[in-house]
Amino acid sequence: MIGNDSCGVHSVMAGKTVHNVLELEVLTYDGLRLRVGPTGDGQIQAYIAEGGRRGEIYFGLFRLREHHADLIRERYPNIPRRVSGYGLDQLLPENGFDVARALVGSENNCVIVLEATVRLVPSPPARSLVVLGYPSIADASRHVTTVLAHGVIGLEGIDDVIVRNIRVRELAERKQALLPPGKGWLLAEMGGGTRAEAEAKARALAEALQREPQPPAVMLYTDPAEAKLVWGIREAGLAAAARGAGDELGWPGWEDVGIAPEKVGDYLRDFLALEESYGYRGALYGHFGDGCIHTRINFDLTTAEGIARYRSFVGEAAELAVRHGGSLSGEHGDGQARGELLPKMFGQELMQAFREFRALWDPRGMMNPGKLLDALPLDADLRLGEGYVPARPQTHFRFPDDHGSFGEAALRCVGVGACRRSHGGVMCPSYMVTREETHSTRGRARLLWEVLQGDVLTDGWKNRELKEALDLCLACKGCKSDCPVNVDMATYKSEFLAHHYRGRLRPIQAYTMGWIYWWARLGSAVPWAANLATQGPVLSGLARRTIGVAPERRLPEFAPTTFKRWFRRHAPWNPSGPLVILWPDTFNNHFHPETAQAAVTVLEAAGYRVVVPRRSLCCGRPLYDFGMIGLAKRLLREVLDVLGPRIDAGVPLVGLEPSCAAVFRDELLGLFPDDPRAQRLSRQTFTLAEFLEGAAGGLGEAYEAPICDGGGSLTGAGIGLDLPRLSGEALVHLHCHHKAVLGTGPDERLLGRAGLEYHILDSGCCGMAGPFGFDKHHYQVSRDAGERVLLPAVREAPPDALIVADGFSCREQIAQLSDRRALHLAQVLALALHRGR
Numbered sequence: 001m002i003g004n005d006s007c008g009v010h011s012v013m014a015g016k017t018v019h020n021v022l023e024l025e026v027l028t029y030d031g032l033r034l035r036v037g038p039t040g041d042g043q044i045q046a047y048i049a050e051g052g053r054r055g056e057i058y059f060g061l062f063r064l065r066e067h068h069a070d071l072i073r074e075r076y077p078n079i080p081r082r083v084s085g086y087g088l089d090q091l092l093p094e095n096g097f098d099v100a101r102a103l104v105g106s107e108n109n110c111v112i113v114l115e116a117t118v119r120l121v122p123s124p125p126a127r128s129l130v131v132l133g134y135p136s137i138a139d140a141s142r143h144v145t146t147v148l149a150h151g152v153i154g155l156e157g158i159d160d161v162i163v164r165n166i167r168v169r170e171l172a173e174r175k176q177a178l179l180p181p182g183k184g185w186l187l188a189e190m191g192g193g194t195r196a197e198a199e200a201k202a203r204a205l206a207e208a209l210q211r212e213p214q215p216p217a218v219m220l221y222t223d224p225a226e227a228k229l230v231w232g233i234r235e236a237g238l239a240a241a242a243r244g245a246g247d248e249l250g251w252p253g254w255e256d257v258g259i260a261p262e263k264v265g266d267y268l269r270d271f272l273a274l275e276e277s278y279g280y281r282g283a284l285y286g287h288f289g290d291g292c293i294h295t296r297i298n299f300d301l302t303t304a305e306g307i308a309r310y311r312s313f314v315g316e317a318a319e320l321a322v323r324h325g326g327s328l329s330g331e332h333g334d335g336q337a338r339g340e341l342l343p344k345m346f347g348q349e350l351m352q353a354f355r356e357f358r359a360l361w362d363p364r365g366m367m368n369p370g371k372l373l374d375a376l377p378l379d380a381d382l383r384l385g386e387g388y389v390p391a392r393p394q395t396h397f398r399f400p401d402d403h404g405s406f407g408e409a410a411l412r413c414v415g416v417g418a419c420r421r422s423h424g425g426v427m428c429p430s431y432m433v434t435r436e437e438t439h440s441t442r443g444r445a446r447l448l449w450e451v452l453q454g455d456v457l458t459d460g461w462k463n464r465e466l467k468e469a470l471d472l473c474l475a476c477k478g479c480k481s482d483c484p485v486n487v488d489m490a491t492y493k494s495e496f497l498a499h500h501y502r503g504r505l506r507p508i509q510a511y512t513m514g515w516i517y518w519w520a521r522l523g524s525a526v527p528w529a530a531n532l533a534t535q536g537p538v539l540s541g542l543a544r545r546t547i548g549v550a551p552e553r554r555l556p557e558f559a560p561t562t563f564k565r566w567f568r569r570h571a572p573w574n575p576s577g578p579l580v581i582l583w584p585d586t587f588n589n590h591f592h593p594e595t596a597q598a599a600v601t602v603l604e605a606a607g608y609r610v611v612v613p614r615r616s617l618c619c620g621r622p623l624y625d626f627g628m629i630g631l632a633k634r635l636l637r638e639v640l641d642v643l644g645p646r647i648d649a650g651v652p653l654v655g656l657e658p659s660c661a662a663v664f665r666d667e668l669l670g671l672f673p674d675d676p677r678a679q680r681l682s683r684q685t686f687t688l689a690e691f692l693e694g695a696a697g698g699l700g701e702a703y704e705a706p707i708c709d710g711g712g713s714l715t716g717a718g719i720g721l722d723l724p725r726l727s728g729e730a731l732v733h734l735h736c737h738h739k740a741v742l743g744t745g746p747d748e749r750l751l752g753r754a755g756l757e758y759h760i761l762d763s764g765c766c767g768m769a770g771p772f773g774f775d776k777h778h779y780q781v782s783r784d785a786g787e788r789v790l791l792p793a794v795r796e797a798p799p800d801a802l803i804v805a806d807g808f809s810c811r812e813q814i815a816q817l818s819d820r821r822a823l824h825l826a827q828v829l830a831l832a833l834h835r836g837r
Contacts, residue, residue, distance in 0.1 A: 002113050004333035005083050005105030009234075012289035013153040013191070014121040016080070017104055018087060021118055024100040026111035028053075029366045033114070036099035044097060060360040061099065065091040068353045075346050080290040081258030081330030084338065085346055086354050086373075102357075107333050108368040110361035124153060124191025128202035129227040132209065133182025133217035137284050138272065140184035141265035143209060143216065144288050147188050148261065150205045154189035155289025156234050157264075162283045165240035166233060166484075178230050180217035186288060187234055195222065234285065239484025241283035241296035242414040249411070250282055250296030253310065253337050253378070254317045258330025259291040267324045268293070274320060278313050292330035302388040311379050318344045339375025391452040396629040397495050400673040401486075406495060407452050412485045413445035419479060419487075426478025426736045428489075429765035433784040438469045441479040441489050448492055461499035470496060472781055474769035475625050476736035477662070490624070491670060497627025510626035512547035513771035517618040517635075520558075520590040527558035534558075550779035554816055556591045563593035567612050573604040580608045580691070581646060585657040586618060587808035588824075598830035599656055599688060605833050606692060606721040611651075615642050619663040622770055633671055636663075640677045647677055652684045654691050656826060658735035658742060658807050659770065661685055666741050687738070687806075688826055692721050693746035725755030726832045731797045732760045733790055733814075733822070735807030736769075747825065754832050756802070764789025768809035786813050794818045804828055 001007070002024075007016045014020065023037035032053045039047075039058075047058040069092055076082060076089045083105055090101040103110055132147075134140040137159035147155055160183040179185055188205060192198035199222045206218045221227040241250045259267045268284070275282060275297070282297035299313075300306025318328055318341040328338045328345055343351050354373050358365070370376040390407030402408040419428040419441035431440040438444070447466045450457045457463050475490035512519065523530030534540050534555040544551055564584050580603055588596045603610050617639050620632030640647070655661030664685040672678035686694070730751065734744055744760070751758045767785030772778050794803055794814055805811050805822040814822045823831075 002104055002116060003107055004331070005087070006331050006333075007081075007287075007290075008331075009154040009156060009189075009287060010123075011080070011287060012148065012155055016083070018090070018101050019119075020121065021100055021104050021116060023117040024103060024113055025115035026103065027114055028111055029362050029364065032057075036103065037117075038096040038098045038100075040097070057360050058099075060356065061091060061097075061102075064088070064353060064356055064360075065093075065097070068350065069093075071347075071349060071353075075350055077258075077260075077325050077327055079258055079260045079325065079327060081287070081292045082327040083256075083258060083329040083331060084327045084334050085342060085350070086357050088350075088353060088357060105333065106358075107335060107372045109358050109372055110367060112367075124193065124198065126192045126195045126198040127153075127224065127227065128190045128192075128195070128198040129221040129230060130188040130190065130202045130205050131178075131180055131219045131221065131230060132186040132188065133180035133219075134184045134186070135182060137184035138265050138268040140182075140186050140216075141268060141288060142214075143186065143212065144261050144264060146209065146212070147186065147205065148289055150188075150201065150208065151190070152188045152205075152289060153191040154187070156187040156286070157185065157288035157293075158187070158234055158237060158285040159184050159283060161281075162237050162240045162285050163233065165243065165283065166236050178219075178226075178233065180219045182217055186216075187230065198222075236484045237283070237285035237294065238296070238416050239414060239418075241285065241294070243412070243485050248281075248298050251299045251301060252296060252332075253299060254314045255294055255296060256286075256329050256331040257293050257317075257321045258327035259293065259321070259324055260326070261289060261291040263324055263326075264288055264291055264293065267320070267326065270320055270324070271317070274313070274316060278309060280313065287331075290330070291326070294331075301382050301384045302386065304386050307379050307382070307386060314338075314341065314378065315344075321345075334372045334375070336371050336375050336381065337378055339370075339372045340378055342372075342375075391454075393452070393499075395495055396498055396633065397491055397667075397670045398673050400670065406492075409488070409492065410445065410449040410452050412487045413442055413449075413483075414485060415442060416484055417442055418482065418484060424763045425482040426476055426739055426763070426765055427482035428478060429474050429476055429736075429767065429769075429785045429788075430472040430781060432788060433781050434472065439472050441483060441487050444469045444473065444489055444492075445487055448496070461496065461502070463500075466496065467500055472778065474736075474765060474767070474772050474785070476765050476769060477666075477740035478736055478765065480666075481740040491667070494624040494627050494629060498629045499627075501627055506626055506628075507548065508546075509548040509771060509775050510628065513549075513774060514622050514626040514628055516622050516771075517586050517620075520586050521616060523558050524562050524590045527560055530558045548776055549774045550776040552779055552783075553774050555774075556587075556812065559591060559593050561593065563589045563596040564612060566593055566597060567600065567610075570600065572609055574607055574609045577604075577607050577609040579611055579646070579651045581643065581651055581653040582610050582612050583619075583653055583655045583657075583660060584612050584617075585621075585655065585660040585808075588656050592808065592811075592824075595656055595824040595826055598824065599654070599826035601833065602688070602692070602721065602826055602829045603654065611646075613642055617642060619660045619668075621657075621659050621663050624663075624667060625769075625771055629671070632667075636668055636671065636678075640672075640675070640681065643681065644677055647680050647684065650680075650684065652686055652691060653681065654686055654688055656688060656806065656824065658687065658738035659809075661687055662737035662741040687742050687746065688829075689746040689750045690742070692829075693749055721829075723750075723753050723829065724832050724835060725753075726828070726835065727755060728757065729798060729801040730756040730758040730804050730828070731793060731801055732758050733766065733793075733803075733805040733807075733810055734760060735805070735810055736765050738806060750825070750829075751804075754828065756828075758804075761789055761793055766790050766805075766807070766810040766813040768813035770809050773809065773813060782813075783817065786817060790814070791817055794820050794822075802828060 001017045005017050025035045027033050044062055048055050072088050087102040090098045140157050190198050190201035280297045282295040284295050286292050286294040299310045322345050390405050392405050395406050399409050428441045447469050451463045451466050470493045473493050477490045480488045534543050600610050618635050620635040623632040665682050668678050669682050765785050767782040773782035803820050803822040806824050811822040
């Protein structure tokens with residue numbers, strides 16, 4: 001922030017970083033360490049008289065100010081977001097000869113900042129949000145000054161391209177309902193000491209705008225949860241701009257111009273005309289209250305002609321910004337992308353003053369050379385560059401959303417850093433524990449791209465650095481939904497490991513925990529003997545050491561009889577009811593048959609005839625974690641063959657284990673994108689909540705999904721669950737794959753229908769992640785991930801509260817690291833039915 005003089009949404013309230021820096025402790029390249037800040041004339045003269053390196057610097061700064069003060073006042077635009085160039089204006093007498101603030105935004109050209117003393121800004125505890133809809137993004141700017149006059153603490157703008165391109169699941173499903181009609185929007189945030197105060201300010205703004213000659217469409221948000229969703233649309237802006245329609249890539253290079261807020265509309269009209277003249281397209285968004293406009297543009301950066309057009313365009317865009325009295329950068333700094341354009345904004349005399357300023361601090365030019373001042377060409381050192389072709393190695397997954405290219409998939413990450421957050425959402429549990437970039441989604445994605453390029457990391461699939469970075473990936477798929485550009489690191493990890501271990505033995509855990517489907521079938525044949533080996537004090541320790549399980553873990557206990565054996569003896573309640581396939585996953589079949597039995601009770605109570613495959617089948621879920629994709633594909637082909645007639649007849653399938661249902665909705669399509677049966681099975685796979693909510697119609701908008709090629713949906717089936725109401729509280733933990741792939745709305749509606757006062761944990765992975773948490777090398781990370789959110793919440797829950805978790809791994813983590821036991825949703829619903837009898 002100090003290096004770039006950056007800021008964000010609330011700069012209309014708090015100013016840029018430069019306005020909040022009071023003092024800096026800095027270090028020069030030649031070893032001088034000093035503390036700098038506002039400096040009176042007497043102190044300046046004392047430093048100069050003192051001589052030495054500090055006296056030399058202050059003499060040079062004083063002389064530079066005296067020679068160039070008038071030109072600085074003339075050429076520096078008086079706008080909120082002038083970030084380009086050095087902060088020579090801070091040396092002017094009216095600004096107190098503030099050396100600290102002059103160094104803010106110098107991009108490490110001059111000093112290293114060791115310590116900063118900064119201003120604290122009161123943050124209003126209560127917020128309300130007014131969203132304004134306009135015919136276009138340029139029209140949205142016409143009320144900027146009016147809105148600012150009402151004392152907003154944040155004022156943002158987004159265009160319709162941003163909204164169209166949003167991929168974050170929760171936002172993509174609701175974006176139309178969250179915004180008023182229009183193709184350009186302003187988001188105006190009001191703050192107050194109380195919710196009532198913030199809401200009153202928001203209503204006053206909305207009413208004032210309705211009295212304008214051309215009033216905007218207005219939506220008011222006073223509920224923090226709803227406002228958070230709307231802000232999510234704005235926060236997804238960079239990623240939505242970076243990956244446009246048809247996955248067209250948008251690039252930086254001209255992404256953060258600063259303009260006077262009252263001139264934003266005029267600038268945008270001229271900019272859009274310039275963009276159109278080049279045949280470019282880009283999304284527009286930004287901090288309209290401060291006049292900072294963000295965009296990413298579909299530059300062609302892989303051909304000589306395209307790169308030449310990029311260079312020409314940014315040159316004209318710079319001239320346009322200067323004509324409108326703006327700054328080439330309003331937030332991100334100049335660096336190499338805009339450094340060579342600075343003479344257009346400041347002229348040659350001030351550019352020479354910049355050289356003098358930098359030379360005072362770093363005479364040898366060793367600090368971050370080639371950036372900002374005397375910068376390298378803006379079209380040199382491009383990440384792609386002329387002749388770039390994405391790597392297209394032979395892969396198991398087909399990557400249908402990336403034009404069939406693993407190389408293009410590796411380009412998805414644009415460096416937003418949403419994976420580096422410490423709370424909220426699922427992504428990225430390993431980073432939340434280790435706080436290491438290499439264990440973030442971004443760090444892994446960048447390593448993967450380098451491996452596929454082969455320029456720096458030259459050993460390809462055998463690369464150890466990438467293998468080690470992926471080792472702590474829990475394959476939670478949180479990034480697939482939480483990442484604004486849907487990086488799918490779980491799939492990338494599986495693909496990489498498949499090639500990494502080709503022709504080599506995998507770790508022992510791959511053949512024990514990865515092959516759990518086969519071992520479970522063997523153990524269930526003689527469960528008493530299997531439990532003697534895995535549960536006894538002596539043999540269980542030996543078993544854990546043999547198969548690579550952490551000594552702190554208990555191995556799951558085999559049930560006396562499997563679900564499928566029980567079901568073969570079960571007399572159906574509705575022999576003539578419509579069919580539904582209940583998927584007998586390995587975990588609920590062999591270890592927790594009571595969960596699947598409860599699901600049969602619930603589905604039959606809803607009027608369905610439940611069928612279960614007689615043949616032993618598996619989706620292969622644990623195999624993906626070890627890169628055993630070939631074996632997983634064979635299992636999926638078997639599923640398609642055996643269930644083929646039912647699938648073709650449109651019979652829906654209900655999965656109780658979220659990770660298994662997610663395979664049919666996600667991995668199946670990635671491996672067999674052109675197989676019609678795979679497409680149908682994916683469409684016909686539901687969680688229990690999805691299925692019941694669809695069949696019953698739910699309380700709100702029905703969950704609809706086609707169940708056969710000829711149309712039709714679960715809604716309108718005329719069958720529903722008459723659910724007695726439970727009383728009491730429930731703490732609900734949703735499986736990561738559930739949140740990432742399957743969606744959570746139906747679960748919330750169903751829990752509400754059950755009458756429970758439920759609280760869904762909105763962040764945090766349980767940490768078990770199938771075989772990951774049992775592995776002796778991963779136990780501590782697994783435990784630490786669970787201790788972030790889930791386990792403390794479980795321990796603090798009232799003793800009579802229900803703990804609800806559908807995932808086998810989640811329930812196992814809770815059972816092993818707390819004194820509570822979690823129930824599957826099916827068991828909760830069966831309990832309600834039992835109490836209602």
